[in-house]
Amino acid sequence: MAVMKQNITLAVEKKLLKQAKAMAAERGLSVSALLSSELAxxxxxxxxxxxxxxxxxxxxxxxxxxxxxxxxxxESLHDRQGLR
Incomplete structure (x- = not known):
């Protein structure tokens, strides 16, 4: 059975997107695949x-x-004889 996928729109800071692209590239993934796996x-x-x-x-x-x-x-628990 095929896995149904849904596209989403995501707004992130440009600096974060640049870092995510670099990280995804290091792993041989797209940003979409990276985010999908991390979300899962x-x-x-x-x-x-x-x-x-x-x-x-x-x-x-x-x-x-x-x-x-x-x-x-x-009685054995409270025996005071041993203390005298």
Missing amino acids: RLVEQEGKYRRAQTRAVARLESPLHLSFTNKPSR
């Missing part, structure tokens, strides 16, 4: 960040499962 990378990063954020919030909202097999008694 940015969108992918944002998606990964949001998914990680959702997982982190879910972990914070779920209780920790701390189970002790040999739970010490309150």
Whole structure:
């Protein structure tokens, strides 16, 4: 299946465009291809960040499962005999 593409108009400072053209040429790309790949990378990063954020919030909202097999008694924890 062919990927549908859409042309856009973008206004940037002349100095920035000159730098982008040089960068694209160094990479053997057109400015359009350079911007397209960087935009795709940015969108992918944002998606990964949001998914990680959702997982982190879910972990914070779920209780920790701390189970002790040999739970010490309150008396042994507060035994003051060893301090005298």
